[in-house]
Amino acid sequence: MTGSPVWHPFWQHGLGLPIPKVARGEGAALILEDGSRVIDAISSWWVTTHGHNNPRIMAAIRAQTERLDQVIFAGWTHQPAEDVARCLVAMLPEALTRVFFSDSGSTCVEVALKMALGFWANRGEARHRILVMEHSYHGDTIGTMSVGERGVYNAAYAPLLFDVGTIPFPIGDGANTIEALEAACRENPAALIVEPLVLGAGGMLFYPPAVLAAMAEVCRRHGVLFIADEVMTGFGRTGTLLACNQAGVVPDILCLAKGLTGGSMPLAVTVAQEPIFAAHWSTDRAKLFYHSSSYTANPIACAAAVENLAIWREEPVQARIDALGQNQQTLLDRLAALPGAQYPRRCGTIIAVDFATPDGGYLSALAPHLMAFARDNGVLLRPLGNTVYVLPPYCISAADLARVGDVVEEGLATLPRSGSQNQ
Numbered sequence: 001m002t003g004s005p006v007w008h009p010f011w012q013h014g015l016g017l018p019i020p021k022v023a024r025g026e027g028a029a030l031i032l033e034d035g036s037r038v039i040d041a042i043s044s045w046w047v048t049t050h051g052h053n054n055p056r057i058m059a060a061i062r063a064q065t066e067r068l069d070q071v072i073f074a075g076w077t078h079q080p081a082e083d084v085a086r087c088l089v090a091m092l093p094e095a096l097t098r099v100f101f102s103d104s105g106s107t108c109v110e111v112a113l114k115m116a117l118g119f120w121a122n123r124g125e126a127r128h129r130i131l132v133m134e135h136s137y138h139g140d141t142i143g144t145m146s147v148g149e150r151g152v153y154n155a156a157y158a159p160l161l162f163d164v165g166t167i168p169f170p171i172g173d174g175a176n177t178i179e180a181l182e183a184a185c186r187e188n189p190a191a192l193i194v195e196p197l198v199l200g201a202g203g204m205l206f207y208p209p210a211v212l213a214a215m216a217e218v219c220r221r222h223g224v225l226f227i228a229d230e231v232m233t234g235f236g237r238t239g240t241l242l243a244c245n246q247a248g249v250v251p252d253i254l255c256l257a258k259g260l261t262g263g264s265m266p267l268a269v270t271v272a273q274e275p276i277f278a279a280h281w282s283t284d285r286a287k288l289f290y291h292s293s294s295y296t297a298n299p300i301a302c303a304a305a306v307e308n309l310a311i312w313r314e315e316p317v318q319a320r321i322d323a324l325g326q327n328q329q330t331l332l333d334r335l336a337a338l339p340g341a342q343y344p345r346r347c348g349t350i351i352a353v354d355f356a357t358p359d360g361g362y363l364s365a366l367a368p369h370l371m372a373f374a375r376d377n378g379v380l381l382r383p384l385g386n387t388v389y390v391l392p393p394y395c396i397s398a399a400d401l402a403r404v405g406d407v408v409e410e411g412l413a414t415l416p417r418s419g420s421q422n423q
């Protein structure tokens with residue numbers, strides 16, 4: 001073995017590409033060991049909201065390290081967890097009353113699926129089928145891969161993935177989706193899980209709030225639990241605190257993770273309506289909710305989340321998001337004018353454009369070329385196949401966004417015509 005023993009996620013080491021070493025974070029930028037500045041145009045894979053090293057969140061973490069590092073959470077509690085739960089319940093729609101902690105987006109989705117099945121099992125109804133939307137992504141564990149799109153990234157594990165019912169991605173007014181959902185609901189599935197308004201990893205695919213509202217209504221009418229995976233869309237990305245807010249939808253179970261600590265610490269929650277909790281409430285131990293991980297509600301991560309929620313309450317976060325949306329629209333208009341640009345789209349702070357290339361799909365030459373070109377020119381980008389998207393921290397300046405535009409434009413102009421996939 002030569003070089004670092006680190007095995008990186010979603011990374012082909014065999015290509016021998018450079019792996020920059022990040023020394024510091026500063027707002028919308030990362031500072032490398034050699035002192036160079038990199039604009040974080042994807043919020044470090046969709047987690048950073050108020051910017052890297054937010055002073056309030058960092059101070060809250062430091063203060064918590066003086067008090068309590070970690071404690072068992074089964075039957076024990078601590079102030080930061082109580083505060084996160086209370087503050088969240090106060091900010092979320094009224095019917096969402098019970099907060100279950102975990103430590104990643106994948107885990108909070110696993111928890112949501114287990115809650116849904118536990119709900120039906122404890123009520124003595126054998127419902128276990130899960131409905132999902134085509135092109136969805138819900139995580140990389142076996143359960144979350146099962147409810148996500150199948151493809152090259154999970155083909156090796158396909159024999160272990162469980163069977164689900166898939167409804168099509170909405171076309172136009174989404175009648176195709178709603179019709180399929182109606183039919184699928186007649187077979188008494190346990191739950192539908194969706195990414196509200198934006199399918200992130202599936203290619204930054206957007207659908208209208210009316211379709212989200214219609215899906216929730218069909219589920220309600222059939223008594224099928226509605227699970228909203230807002231791991232990416234939550235905390236302002238789509239222009240509102242939750243994407244569900246734009247559709248007036250209150251899910252039975254809500255998954256939050258990435259932006260919960262402002263993107264500073266791993267922490268996730270699965271928030272349930274009272275009947276889900278009530279189905280597990282009993283004097284019979286066998287009906288308890290069987291899920292825990294060692295670091296459930298880690299106090300330091302919770303302290304970061306408490307401060308993030310305080311920032312949401314006390315600072316003009318919504319105004320920042322609105323302003324970023326306008327700046328993103330300017331960048332989108334520019335990208336939409338580039339050769340080969342298709343389907344320019346914006347949802348709140350997220351913009352995306354597809355670029356027509358001869359070889360579409362995840363292994364398209366565009367993504368590796370643009371990612372490498374951007375890296376060499378001080379921008380962190382990670383296109384999804386031939387979809388270029390910009391999903392920045394809310395504090396990014398108009399000048400930095402314009403620089404991102406320059407780099408995308410130059411990167412596309414230097415795209416090799418019949419490109420090898422290895423650069």
Ligand SMILES: *Cc1c(COP(=O)(O)O)cnc(C)c1O
Pocket residue numbers: 104105106107109137138139140195200201229230231232233257258
């Ligand atoms: C990122 C993501 C997840 C998985 O979150 P991790 O923290 O990476 O496990 C789940 N659902 C959606 C919609 C996501 O974007």
